[in-house]
Amino acid sequence: AQKITQTQPGMFVQEKEAVTLDCTYDTSDPSYGLFWYKQPSSGEMIFLIYQGSYDQQNATEGRYSLNFQKARKSANLVISASQLGDSAMYFCAMRFINQFYFGTGTSLTVIP
Amino acid sequence: DTGVSQDPRHKITKRGQNVTFRCDPISEHNRLYWYRQTLGQGPEFLTYFQNEAQLEKSRLLSDRFSAERPKGSFSTLEIQRTEQGDSAMYLCASSLQQGRMVETQYFGPGTRLLVL
Numbered sequence: 220a221q222k223i224t225q226t227q228p229g230m231f232v233q234e235k236e237a238v239t240l241d242c243t244y245d246t247s248d249p250s251y252g253l254f255w256y257k258q259p260s261s262g263e264m265i266f267l268i269y270q271g272s273y274d275q276q277n278a279t280e281g282r283y284s285l286n287f288q289k290a291r292k293s294a295n296l297v298i299s300a301s302q303l304g305d306s307a308m309y310f311c312a313m314r315f316i317n318q319f320y321f322g323t324g325t326s327l328t329v330i331p
Numbered sequence: 332d333t334g335v336s337q338d339p340r341h342k343i344t345k346r347g348q349n350v351t352f353r354c355d356p357i358s359e360h361n362r363l364y365w366y367r368q369t370l371g372q373g374p375e376f377l378t379y380f381q382n383e384a385q386l387e388k389s390r391l392l393s394d395r396f397s398a399e400r401p402k403g404s405f406s407t408l409e410i411q412r413t414e415q416g417d418s419a420m421y422l423c424a425s426s427l428q429q430g431r432m433v434e435t436q437y438f439g440p441g442t443r444l445l446v447l
Contacts, residue, residue, distance in 0.1 A: 223373075254435070262420060264374070264438035310373050317387055319364070319436060321373030 222246075223313050225322035232301045233330050239286070240296040240325045242311030249273075252314040253294040255285065258324070259307040267309075270294055301329045333357075335439035337423050343445045344413055351409045352442045356425030363406050364436060365398055366422040367391065374422055380406060381428070413446045420444075 222245040232238035244253065255267040270278045270285045278285045286295040298305055306329045311322045336355045344350050356363050361382050366374035377396070378388045382403040392398075395413075400406040410417055420443050424436040 252434070256438075261440070262443070263440045264422065264424070266435055266437060269435060312373070314434065317379065318376050319374075320376070323371070323373050 223311055223320050223322035225311055225325050227325045228323075229326045229328070231328050231330055232298075232305075234303060235300055237297060237299045238301055238327065240298070240309050240311075240327065242294045242296065242322060244292050244294065244311075244313050246292075246313065246315055248315060253285070253287070254312040254314065254319070255283070255294075255296045256310045256312060256321075257305075257307045258310060264310070268296065298327075303329050303331060305329050335423055335425050335437055337421075337439040337442050339442055340440060341443045341445075343447065345447050346413060346415060348413055349409065349411045350413055350444065351407055352421055352423075352444075353405060353407050354423030354425075354439060355405045356423070357427075357437060358404075360425035360427045360437075361403070362426045362428050362434070363400055364424040364426070365406070365408050366424065368420040368422055368441070369418075377408075410444075413444075415446045418444055418446045 224243045251272045253270045257265045268280045268283045270287045277287050282299045284297045308324045310324045313320045338353045364379040365377040368374045376389050377392050378398050380400040395411045398408045420441045422441045423439045426434045426436045428434045
């Protein structure tokens, strides 16, 4: 069975600092994709970044980067230069075959 | 591109009533997903469509739930004889699956259901 684990229910970060949100996953299949989504209080899920299981390099999208450690089955999200608007829930998700599996999320609060 | 839209945004109903939600995906997207999200949890997969065909349904989707995508465009999710445990946010997402392209889902704003 596929499983996504986010062990940090809540995180705080000072504005302009970097923060790492943890995500581990469990699958026995070599082909999968890993995603991070942001969910502000308005409720809409916003796609942030994607990492394929065969990708050799860590994905980056602006201030977001994904620290992909395949052997450890981890896909941590790094947000650099945090902004107040980054305060939200963050979900890690894995695409396996035709389903997406989501973790329980991490609530990030950026402190001015 | 107007993104994924969902209607209504909020629904309050009494236990035992039927409710129907609508999702309009991004126009060129061929896949459409429905999820349920309860407080403090991530979205849970309910079902998905490839064009008009419903290809997979979760065990979470009891016989009181039915989804359709009749023309491969918009989709509806109906819950019959609602129960208080059905109270949740219902999220719709669409994606374009083409060959080896990365399938990225784009979510709508959700429909928040409260069953009294």
